[in-house]
Amino acid sequence: MQRKLPHSNLYLREEELRRGVELLYFAYRDFTRDPDEILAESRFGRAHHRVLYFVGRNPGTTVSGLLSLLRITKQSLSRVLGQLVEDGYITQESGLEDRRQRLLYLTDKGQAFEKELFATQRDRVAEAYKRAGPEAVAGFWEVLLNIVDAEERDTVLRQIEK
Amino acid sequence: MQRKLPHSNLYLREEELRRGVELLYFAYRDFTRDPDEILAESRFGRAHHRVLYFVGRNPGTTVSGLLSLLRITKQSLSRVLGQLVEDGYITQESGLEDRRQRLLYLTDKGQAFEKELFATQRDRVAEAYKRAGPEAVAGFWEVLLNIVDAEERDTVLRQIEK
DNA sequence: GAATTTATGTCAGTGTTGTTGACATAATAT
DNA sequence: ATATTATGTCAACAACACTGACATAAATTC
Numbered sequence A, B: 001m002q003r004k005l006p007h008s009n010l011y012l013r014e015e016e017l018r019r020g021v022e023l024l025y026f027a028y029r030d031f032t033r034d035p036d037e038i039l040a041e042s043r044f045g046r047a048h049h050r051v052l053y054f055v056g057r058n059p060g061t062t063v064s065g066l067l068s069l070l071r072i073t074k075q076s077l078s079r080v081l082g083q084l085v086e087d088g089y090i091t092q093e094s095g096l097e098d099r100r101q102r103l104l105y106l107t108d109k110g111q112a113f114e115k116e117l118f119a120t121q122r123d124r125v126a127e128a129y130k131r132a133g134p135e136a137v138a139g140f141w142e143v144l145l146n147i148v149d150a151e152e153r154d155t156v157l158r159q160i161e162k
Numbered sequence C: 001g002a003a004t005t006t007a008t009g010t011c012a013g014t015g016t017t018g019t020t021g022a023c024a025t026a027a028t029a030t
Numbered sequence D: 001a002t003a004t005t006a007t008g009t010c011a012a013c014a015a016c017a018c019t020g021a022c023a024t025a026a027a028t029t030c
Helices: A014-031 A033-040 A046-057 A063-070 A074-086 A108-132 A134-147 A150-160 B014-031 B033-040 B046-057 B063-070 B074-086 B108-132 B134-147 B150-160
Strands: A090-094 A102-106 B090-094 B102-106
Touching: A014 A033, A014 A108, A014 B014, A014 B046, A014 B108, A014 B134, A014 B150, A033 A046, A033 A108, A046 A063, A046 A074, A046 A090, A046 A102, A046 A108, A046 B014, A063 A074, A063 A102, A063 A150, A074 A090, A102 A108, A108 A134, A108 B014, A108 B134, A134 A150, A134 B014, A134 B108, A134 B134, A150 B014, B014 B033, B014 B108, B033 B046, B033 B108, B046 B063, B046 B074, B046 B090, B046 B102, B046 B108, B063 B074, B063 B102, B063 B150, B074 B090, B102 B108, B108 B134, B134 B150
Parallel strands: none
Antiparallel strands: A090 A102, B090 B102
16 A cells, blocks of 8 residues: 655646646636737737737847747748738838848837737736736746747747847 | 836836736747647647547536637537547547536547647646746746636636646 | 427538748848 | 848648537426
8 A cells, every 4th residue: 555655846746737737728718818809800810919019029020030939930920911011010121231131110000009909918917917926926937938948948038038 | 307216016017017928928839839749640739639638637528518618619619529539539428417418538549649648748847847946836826827817717726626 | 288498519601820832032142 | 153041922721710500409497
């Protein structure tokens, strides 16, 4: 007969690992809900939101910059980017040093829309931060960063510390 | 001229809110990568994974149980569930008390496949937990739970504390 | 017993987002 | 002069979500 041994790694048991997996699923499910609802009223979707977001955060970024950040294919990006440019949410300027590059910027219209979309997620996250408190928030960042692929952590750090 | 006032809510500034939004995006992006790769070799996708996962976690659950947990439409669920049954990953028994219900269970084949898929996410989460430590993990849970819609938190709690 | 509600299934159509692969162009680098 | 790079474009396809309508069988209510 086996005795239950006390051990210090209680947070690494199957149960706790499942909890992380499930909370990630449920949190992400709801996290995307508010912007998705706004987007559903336009001809845009979640992919457009991501492009708006990251162009807003990194004005002057290029197509290949977005590709490596979003990790989708050129064709997927090209489609949504084209629609955003066509509808006047994003402008492109050719690169100063390398004229093949297209430097991407939000127009005023793009900024306004991004702001509206972000507001819903900002409110949700702010409320969660408030309820959980600063120490919990630090832990939240720490674990999430370590869930990211090891090779990608530098890129992510550069992004979030901007 | 405005002076910078010290305040205790540093973790609620725009910068920290953006950090949460971005980490959630990047972590979830990579979190789904390993199972997606395995699934790509079969005719299944992420939706099948979710169904396998939650049926495995809640043996004997019903179609409506899954619908409210996953928050997708009947038609979306019906399609993937049908394929999983057809291919012998899930069996259904009619309910004992209510014979309209279909109680869902993983077959041995289903269990084996779920285990394989889960292993990749379990390893990733275990590694992240280890690197971040138990206090961080507690914070991670706390914030994620509060990101979930308020009305859904009870359901989620019931699920993760099973 | 009749009427309603519930649990589930199914069909047809649509839209977004991802994929692959092939090919094109212009600019930069060697 | 040639190769590489940054980007664009076209066609085709698959997964997964949606809506709306209709069907059936079982349970519940009047």
